[in-house]
Amino acid sequence: MKKRLVLCIALLCMIPTIVFAKDSAVKNNQKMIINSQSYEAATYRINDNNYFKLRDLAELLKGTNKAFGIAYEASTDQVSLYLEDFYSSVGNELSKDMPETGSAASSYKFYLYTYPNGDGRTYVAFLKTYPLYDNNYVKLREIGQLMNFYIGYDESTKSIVIDTNKTYVDPRSTDEKIETMIEFALSQIGRPYATLDSFPSYDCSGLVTTSMHVANLNTDVVRVITWSLPHQKGFVEIPMKELRRGDILNKDDDHIMIYLGDNKVVESVPGAGVRVANARRDGYKAFRIKEN
Numbered sequence: 001m002k003k004r005l006v007l008c009i010a011l012l013c014m015i016p017t018i019v020f021a022k023d024s025a026v027k028n029n030q031k032m033i034i035n036s037q038s039y040e041a042a043t044y045r046i047n048d049n050n051y052f053k054l055r056d057l058a059e060l061l062k063g064t065n066k067a068f069g070i071a072y073e074a075s076t077d078q079v080s081l082y083l084e085d086f087y088s089s090v091g092n093e094l095s096k097d098m099p100e101t102g103s104a105a106s107s108y109k110f111y112l113y114t115y116p117n118g119d120g121r122t123y124v125a126f127l128k129t130y131p132l133y134d135n136n137y138v139k140l141r142e143i144g145q146l147m148n149f150y151i152g153y154d155e156s157t158k159s160i161v162i163d164t165n166k167t168y169v170d171p172r173s174t175d176e177k178i179e180t181m182i183e184f185a186l187s188q189i190g191r192p193y194a195t196l197d198s199f200p201s202y203d204c205s206g207l208v209t210t211s212m213h214v215a216n217l218n219t220d221v222v223r224v225i226t227w228s229l230p231h232q233k234g235f236v237e238i239p240m241k242e243l244r245r246g247d248i249l250n251k252d253d254d255h256i257m258i259y260l261g262d263n264k265v266v267e268s269v270p271g272a273g274v275r276v277a278n279a280r281r282d283g284y285k286a287f288r289i290k291e292n
Contacts, residue, residue, distance in 0.1 A: 020105050020107065020187065021105060022105045023046050023103065023104065023106065023130070024102075025044035025046045025051070025102040025103065025104060025130065025132060025137075026045045027043075027045075027100045028043050028044065028050065029096065030043045031158055032162065033159045033160070033161045034162045034164070035164055039060055041056050042096040042098055043137075044102065044130070046130060050160070051137035051138060052137060052138060052139075053136070054079070054136045054138055055090065055092075055135070056093050057138070059087065060094070061162075061164070062087045062089075065084065065164050065165070066084065066147045066164040067084065068081050068084065068087060069082035070082070078112065079136065080113065081111055081125070082115075082116050084117060084147075098133065099133065102132045102133065104131055104137075106128050107129060107187065108127070108129075108184055109127060109136070110125070110126050110200065111124065111126075113125055126214050127139070128142065144162075147168075148167055149168060150162065150163040150165075150167060170216050172216075177215040177217045177291075178215065179246070181217055182266070184211045184214045185207060185208075185274070186266055188202065189266070189276065191273050192273040193273045201273070204226070204255050204257065205223060205226060206223075206268070207258075207267065207274060208248065212289070217289055218234035224248075226252060226253055226255060226256045229256065230252070234291065235287040237285055238287065238288050240286050242286070243259055243286045244288075245260060246258070246259065246288075246289065247259045247286055247288050247289075248286070248287040249265060249281070249285075249286055249287075250287055251284045255267070257279075259279060259286075260276065263279050264277070265277055265279045265280075
């Protein structure tokens with residue numbers, strides 16, 4: 001469940017975050033039930049999803065087994081999360097004194113995270129984030145996926161239900177996850193080509209692997225490698241004529257890319273880095289992602 005990709009922190013801070021077009025946000029007072037206790041939080045509804053202020057989530061989960069701390073480095077605009085650790089309130093959590101509407105562009109912002117009571121290493125999580133009124137707003141399900149706690153909905157009380165003693169269950173279909181995979185990969189356009197030790201730059205396999213992990217696709221796949229793809233669980237070879245959006249084009253021990261449809265792929269190549277290009281088929285085989 002936990003996607004742990006070791007960082008090179010200095011390189012992370014040098015690479016700009018790529019953003020999408022602006023979306024409209026509407027304030028929503030959301031009822032919540034957390035471990036059988038009732039709460040209410042002000043969120044923003046964006047594209048039919050609730051986005052929570054990150055510090056509000058930390059305050060709501062404080063005292064549970066999924067509490068997390070937050071640190072912010074203003075000079076690099078870097079947010080760090082300390083999972084399964086204590087949160088120190090700053091005083092404005094759970095305030096409903098916020099504008100009724102807003103507009104912001106999202107990005108897949110990277111967050112450094114550690115388990116202070118675990119191995120002590122630093123990892124990265126990409127979370128879709130909207131910067132609104134000097135705060136980061138994130139999707140609750142992405143925090144639930146990262147920290148592995150259950151999220152549901154009680155229709156009778158119109159409440160989001162969180163149970164930190166149960167594991168996360170992803171409600172999305174494979175096709176929905178594939179669209180998230182593609183969205184993330186496209187958000188990385190312009191990042192340079194590199195090897196694993198300069199993450200979040202990507203070689204071809206790194207782009208496919210990270211995009212799958214962000215989308216929570218085949219979570220047991222540690223890394224997609226071109227020469228091992230035909231033997232990895234979660235992929236099935238298909239005839240080239242059946243190629244469709246979200247399939248993988250792979251040349252054994254050479255290159256791998258995500259097919260977008262309309263004869264286009266998103267890939268990472270030396271020199272150009274992450275880009276959209278015309279699909280190549282000579283020497284390639286097509287694979288479809290099948291969840292385990």
